[in-house]
Amino acid sequence: MEAYIASVERWQVAEFLLKKLHSLSGIFPLGFFLLEHLFINAKATRGAALYNGAVQSIANIPYLLMFEIVFVALPLAYHAAYGLLITYRGQVNLYRYNYYYNWTYCLQRLSGAIAFIFVVYHVYSFRVAPAMEGQRVTFDLVRDQVTNPYYLAFTLAGTIAVSFHFSMGIWNFLIGWGIAIGPRIQRVAAVACMASFIVLSGLGINIIYAFLG
């Protein structure tokens, strides 16, 4: 780890830019992809046929793999790796300084770590593994997975973590890029981001249960 940190230190000049890109990549393309992903999967609430059709229409996109690599895989790998580095560099002090934004600071790191584990497994089980086995992702395949109570709990935890991380990430982005300046707008933004967290996790949970019928 220390050797890795040392090699990162050599990037000192670029670090400011790397941190800015980390923040930006969480909104675009990753946040946009998350919304698109939820939108497509929400079709599961209208039955297996519509869902399978939506999956098929994505599979038919020309140059799909290139889009997946450039707009999802690479930004995700970068966001995750740099995010873990940022988490390693922080130090929790909630027990002494029990404040609202200190809680969101800690939860942002915790949700990021949970999201990381979830997304790795999620991408493996619904993209990499079916592709290698020449299998098609269908409503039934998803249903078979979420019928397992452990996997269901894992998916619910992952969905809630991703929703929180993205929503609070918007708040951090607004401040980090110097958009939300004053204390009142920062508070308004925090409330709006919490509302986004509730809506997105509610939507995610609803979609997961749609597969269970």
Add this chain to the structure above:
Amino acid sequence: MTTRVTLSIRRQLSPQEKPSWEEFEVEKRPRMNIISALMEIQRNPVTKNGRRTSPVAWDCSCLEEVCGACSMLINGRVRQACTAFVDDLDHPVRLAPLSKFPVIRDLIVDRSVMFENLKRVKAWIPIEGTYNLGPGPRVSPEVQKWAYELSRCMTCGCCLEACPQVNSRRSFMGAAIIAQVRLFNAHPTGAMNKDDRLEAISAAGGISECANAQNCQRVCPKNLPLAESIAIMNRQSTFYLLKKIFHF
């Protein structure tokens, strides 16, 4: 009625020595603050169980919360000892040196890293010339209002102590330094060195280390608008970055 107050103090006689805790008991006087309790111990350095020990060392100067010298951890939280009244605290009172700075002895720490960082960001206004430059430009009352607030920073280190991003793994310059950049960048003469300061806070350990926990603002004894100042400097440094990219 005499009541006694117990103070548990983290002792460390040299920077190399391993720290240990010692308990003291002093007679409580009306309006006693932590400094006067420490003076009591200095007069008679005997622990609660009667053992003679070295007097406890601490730092203080103004005794009215404007110099920042007596910052320490009082019951685990960072604040100035001069405005910490014994009556208002939970007992026994635990005193420890700031944890984010190297300890010199007992409650005295070396906060010179803050001074070094103020130098790094050029937190001053250059007025020296080979001839008389005349009076400087006027500052509007609107700017004066918040600039005065920021000028009250006493480099006490509370914001660094409470910041989760300042720790042994990482050296973040902290909210105080960034707020001073905002102050000097807003001054009409200081603005001439604006880019130098933005360059300094855009380096490693600079503003991008901030992760918006905003503990700094909550613990600042001067109630400085630190979160707002960091957000403004985020904006200035973002524009500075864009300027650098598109002039590359």
